[in-house]
Amino acid sequence: MAKQRQRLIEVPFSKTECGVDFFINTAHGRERPGVLTEYEAFKTDFFEIFFIRKANGYVLIDYRKIKLKDGMVLFVKPHQQQEWHIDEKALDYDFLIFREDFMRTFIADKFFVYRLQYCQQTKTPPFLMCSEAECKEYQWLLQKIGAELRQPEADSYHIIVSVLCYLLATMNRHYAREYQLPFAAPKNNxxxxxxxxxxxxxxxxxxxxxxxxxxxxxxxxxxxxxxxxxxxxxxxxxxxxxxxxxxxxxxxxxxxxxxxxxxxxxxxxxxxxxxxxxxxxxxxxxxxxxxxxxxxx
Missing domain, CATH: 1.10.10.60 (Homeodomain-like)
Structure with missing residues (x-):
């Protein structure tokens, strides 16, 4: 039977629900059960990166069908349509979410996210396949961010921003190399x-x-x-x-x-x-x- 036209739900970042003081959060999927399948179709106002250890099913991102795989890092930009067709209880993943204004507040380079190829490309896939060593490195960096968010100290935001920039830039280098994209330093903005x-x-x-x-x-x-x-x-x-x-x-x-x-x-x-x-x-x-x-x- 054909599906009825549905309403696209808009999901905003909520610091209260996330239990954090900044517009950034990271955790294991089991800590936020049901968020991927609560709505049939939705979009958010923040960047989402999913580090998938054990996969099942597929996701639609702007009507593009992505089969989920073990060792995949999946990138979703703000305001992209999402539909998750998965058994969420069986999906083993960590997530990293952040709003662009978090980056603009704490990073002098206001165009930082525009430099990330995986945040701008539409012809290449919105994901990376990672080696075991890369997965472990990314997971360690996420844990560092998470630890600072859960028990913040006076210099926590400096550490969070430093680790986040390193993580995003490292994945950008990996993505550009994987899909043979330009990687020269820009001459202008x-x-x-x-x-x-x-x-x-x-x-x-x-x-x-x-x-x-x-x-x-x-x-x-x-x-x-x-x-x-x-x-x-x-x-x-x-x-x-x-x-x-x-x-x-x-x-x-x-x-x-x-x-x-x-x-x-x-x-x-x-x-x-x-x-x-x-x-x-x-x-x-x-x-x-x-x-x-x-x-x-």
Whole structure:
């Protein structure tokens, strides 16, 4: 039987529920039972990283089906749609969650998370497969963060931030090497500023030139910066971001194609439908029907 269109639940970070003083937490999955399957479909306002020792089932992240495996590190960005199809009691994992404003508060580099390839790429998988030695190192680092969170002292946030930066940067190096992504030191911050601007303006601005104008640089300069940092063009990155937003509207709202088209500043609904077909190879209606019938990317 086809699934009825569901509501996408938004789950905010709660320091009270997490029992911590900062917008960051880590623990074993058994300490937070039921959180992955409490809602059929949901998104959060924080970064989530899952370090999976013993896996079962699969997860949908923005309609992309990811089969869970032992030794996998799974990355989920804020506001990505999630559906977990698992036996949660049998899933053995640690988690690390943090809000971006935690990073911005305690790290001078405000673009730090934009430098993390696994937080920006959509063409490469949102996970790493780790060796036993890597898993042990990551687990030890998580334990260091957890210990400071559970029994904070005057310098705890310095230690937490230091260990967190090391962990995230180490995994970024691993991810870039695994998927053969650019890893040179950036010559400027234009690519990171482009990502930041899209988060605010994607519903109204869908031309690279619009963002180049906001940054007061040429389109060519912006494209070179994005290519150097992420290995894809600025236009492709913009299209991926726009497509993800449109998919959310198609699946989790009752808006018509016309309403969605105008919400995203398309001149006519046909322009949106043409864009969607070019990017996915299917019509908006086919995409909705496939999802209702359990057919995923």
């Amino acid at each position: 234009y690519a990171f500023q482009f990502i930041e601007l899209m988060e605010t303006h994607i519903r109204k601005l869908q031309r690279v030139q619009d963002y180049a104008s906001l940054l007061k640089i040429s389109r060519i300069t912006l494209n070179h910066s994005v290519m150097a940092q992420y290995g894809i063009s600025a236009m492709n990155l913009l299209k991926q971001r726009l497509l993800a937003e449109i998919k959310n509207e198609l699946l989790f709202t009752n808006k018509s194609i016309s309403e969605i088209a105008y919400a995203f500043n398309f001149p006519e609904p046909s322009h949106l439908m043409r864009f969607f077909k070019q990017q996915t190879g299917m019509t908006c209606g086919n995409f909705q029907e496939d999802y209702r019938n359990g057919v995923y990317e």
